[in-house]
Amino acid sequence: MADNLLELDTPVIAILRAPTAARFAEVTAVLQESGITAVEFTLTSEGALDALRDCADFAYPIGVGTVRTAEDANRAVDAGAAYLITPVVSDEVIHEGYRLSIPVISGAFTPTEIHRAWVAGSTMIKVFPASLGGPDYLRALRAPLPDIPLVPTGGVTHDAAKAYLDAGATALGIGSPLIGDACTGGDLNALRDRALALREELK
Template sequence: MQPTKITETIEAGRIIAIFRGDFEGREEDIVSVLVQAGITAVEVTLNSPRALNSIKLLAVRFGSQIAIGAGTVLKPEEVESVADAGGQFIVSPNRDIHVIQATKRRGMASFPGCFTPSEVVEALQAGADAAKLFPAQCLGVSFVKAMRGPLSHARLIPTGGVTPQAARDYLEAGAWAVGVGSELVSTKVLATGGAEDLCQRALAYVAAVRSQREAGANV
């Protein structure tokens, strides 16, 4: 996918499901459930076991349907590895200009981590496609709404502690998408509830997005 197509795919669902940890080779089965529920983007963090292999497998099977990317990317050389594995977007917990530039050189979408308006502006000026607001639970919905005042052009992705209700609230406040980790995908969820629980959780997030869109359309 081209960067524009990647962002369009993410915007269609507005939920980025984050894989962090050891899923013991079950990633394809998990993503299959997420796709059926309506999730359009998956991020595999590089500090997960066999992360690059997971990205490669997911990109081959699902890369034409949803956006597949990498998270916790801290170095330009890691960007290269993700691109070679077929990744389509790069997410970082921090704002590193060199990582952003390497991402754009490889034709991927760039979502660096930011915590202040200055960091968001600097990231966008460096070529980032959106800014990951992290950790979102320390900033809150009011921060997103306030940020959208002077930075109405900025795509913001609150990440961290995002429940379905929080997802709706962030989107209502002007967020472009949200990043969702263990609240949706975790080894604990799979161990206790399995695929059925995972599907219900995914559907709850998809419903939150739909509800917000319908409310916005009626304003």
């Protein structure tokens, strides 16, 4: 799975966050049909792990986000998580991912945090919140840290997506600009249109 994360056909990890995960399976099906194959279910969404279990037969594996402890990591993996995403540099999550042979994408922002997460064993680094620095900040990070796969997340809009990739992003973490209100009853056809448009933009 680590290799797949580094070589996505469409370099986007779609982030599903809502009060409840009741519609996560439907939303994920639309995303994967539209070519967005990497999806994150956030633990802050009620029922996220139950929704993940409901997706066990999906064509592409799903990750779990907002993982902050080793206990979170184990619950997520037991439910079928193929990779773990943290909002912070959590040594215990990184170490637990290594023990379980599960890729970990660690959240970090400064060069020091990014380096620490990388040498601790993270597969990729989520630069969060990316909107604070934008593509220029990512480009500045790439200069001294060219070997570390960076995934800007947090405020990455459709309009800015290509600029982040041009600045050296390996992939993009995108939530509400892509998902909109689809997880809370919104139009799934509109979600499909956004996903297809984003995929076309990033070709």
